[in-house]
Amino acid sequence: MTKPNRRDMFKLGAAAGATMIAASARAASPAPTAPPADNSWSNSLGAPVDARPYGQPSKYESSVVRRYIPWLSPTRLADASFTPLQDQPGIITSNGLFFERYHSGVPTVDPKEFRLMVSGRVKKPLLLTLDQIMRYPSVSRIHFIECPANGATEWPAAQLNSLQLTHGMIGCAEWTGVLLKTILDEAGIHPDSRWVLPTGSDGAHMDRSLPMVKCLDDCILAWGQNGEALRPEQGYPLRLVVPGWQGNVNVKWLRQLQVGREPWITREETSEYSELLGDGKSLGFTWVMDAKSVITFPCPEKPLTQGPGFYEIRGLAWSGRGKVKYVDVSLDGGVNFQRAKLDNPILDKCMTRFTLPYWWDGKPALIQSRVTDDTGYVQPTIVQKHKFWGHDPVYENNSIQTWQILASGEVNNVQLS
């Protein structure tokens, strides 16, 4: 069969949609040519307006929750949970489904007792209440936050047959707060103050050294997330947002900003969040999350259940270095690629949604997405990643994901060698 060009592909898709809806209607259960068996809600009164002062999802969506991997950590107090990306329709991650990662459990911080100390090599040390911080000039920006261990289980081989568990240590939200630069300007930094150590107020006192140049660029002391106060799991009442950098440097439950001349080389940047290389040396400070993309439909959790015909491939792409420039999708395991459509808005260090019309002929297929960001960086294959990193690292797995579609419509996680 001659490969259709992109315009033809779309027309084919639209026409095929019509045909296949009719075809699948015959096969699907319940039969869509019949009215619903139960529509009692059309003949009765529903719930009153005072039933839910703070709303909740439908009871039919109770399976859409964060999940964790039982064997990943010896304790649920220093563990991670994963966003159900297979159920995320757009670029915004619901606050209730935003992935979690913490080192001593979620603390319950009283905002009235909250203090932020700014200390070290500053001209004027500060001790600020939350109300005071909220008086400064503010910004509101949509950014993703991703754990560098996202995809860690997939380094040696395809291991978990789940989009949620292979890619779900990421979320994207509108963060509102004060630029870190504003508070550092207020304290006054010395010319040789080139590093900042944010510390969390959780039991783990999470801390990471950050270079001043990033702190003065786009970091946010955020109190707001997607229309409300930060969630407890995300650092209520105040967290650091370090756009495009590893999740762990986005310190939560913030209590202190220490300013200094050199990095501190804390436990969290030696035993954790550094990579032991083949020669015995440790590679640290790999802050930036390189460009990555993944197809969210179809995926292991969302197979092609309605038989051959028209579907839409959907996915998410992002880059810690800037904006998504384009996403290419392969239907044959990376031999040929087609340019996907990107939904607006396309924002800096933010998820971007992509789609591609897909006529599935009912045969097995290997589908992939590959993002290119506006620095020209191209998402690598797992083979390319293995060449540099070997097969057994923990972090930085931003490789192209391959989903294998079976003739049954089921979808498997596979790695191509």
Added chain:
Amino acid sequence: MTKPNRRDMFKLGAAAGATMIAASARAASPAPTAPPADNSWSNSLGAPVDARPYGQPSKYESSVVRRYIPWLSPTRLADASFTPLQDQPGIITSNGLFFERYHSGVPTVDPKEFRLMVSGRVKKPLLLTLDQIMRYPSVSRIHFIECPANGATEWPAAQLNSLQLTHGMIGCAEWTGVLLKTILDEAGIHPDSRWVLPTGSDGAHMDRSLPMVKCLDDCILAWGQNGEALRPEQGYPLRLVVPGWQGNVNVKWLRQLQVGREPWITREETSEYSELLGDGKSLGFTWVMDAKSVITFPCPEKPLTQGPGFYEIRGLAWSGRGKVKYVDVSLDGGVNFQRAKLDNPILDKCMTRFTLPYWWDGKPALIQSRVTDDTGYVQPTIVQKHKFWGHDPVYENNSIQTWQILASGEVNNVQLS
């Protein structure tokens, strides 16, 4: 005092922030120069990762909820609740706080039993399951939805001393779904099919006539809202999103799209959602929500509690006709205006966040915001609105809001004549 230009104003603001933080520190309680009295969360373990598969807000935010006006409706089953805009940090409205309006309560629709019928003057009537609808090419876009009765209580005079209750019948979300045009193309419309009647499956069978030209433009059959399935109060599992138009035409719990030659003139476009004019005639089909803005800080719920000094004025603006072009803020009841800063992204028929540095001298003030959209439309005063509409209409109150700041820092809702 010479009025500072904008650049000076900001410098003044930044400098003032520093000074006033120190000044207010002496006045504020608890004193910010002291460490917190309780920081037990720093010395203990928190909640484990499996405690909240679906997350919830902090217990300290329990007062941030939707509210209703007890005397507005004789029953909670045909009523409205209001978004707490005073606690919305950015442009995204939290799903749990998104305003509600319905006519026979919130139905509990089973997505497996859901059907959408497309009927009337079409070439091929359709009866579609939700799974089938979700196969079509999709889009994801951020739009506001506002009830035309938002501000209704304020027509005759300033009545409710609350941002939430005067402006909270609005929310803004990322909506994901299929363009209505895609489904109408699938059914095939006749050249003289100029109207569509969407009908809800709630007990009220809510329906509104929509002109075909809008249906083929940017309307969405949406199943996704801010990272998850639609909430029940927002029409789970499928609603119509009619960007920039009155909330009531964004029909929820959708069950049918009827195509015809003329509008249906339903109950909801005669007794409701039309405006009785002075000459006894009824004005209907006033679909578009004209440009509107409001200052969300300070406001009656969020007074200036920390004494004179630097604050940031914050607010939200939107237009049903396109994008926000600029927002001007007055500190003297509309005599002089300054241009506010707009946060990105600035999107079509979407909330836009604005800010202005504000040095409060401790004296009474009258603050206002005024939006201009990219069609050149300027938000009117209540006096201008009264000239056309009189003092006693229900809908279309998009007038400039005046907040009166008292010497105490308290903020009141007032109307300037």
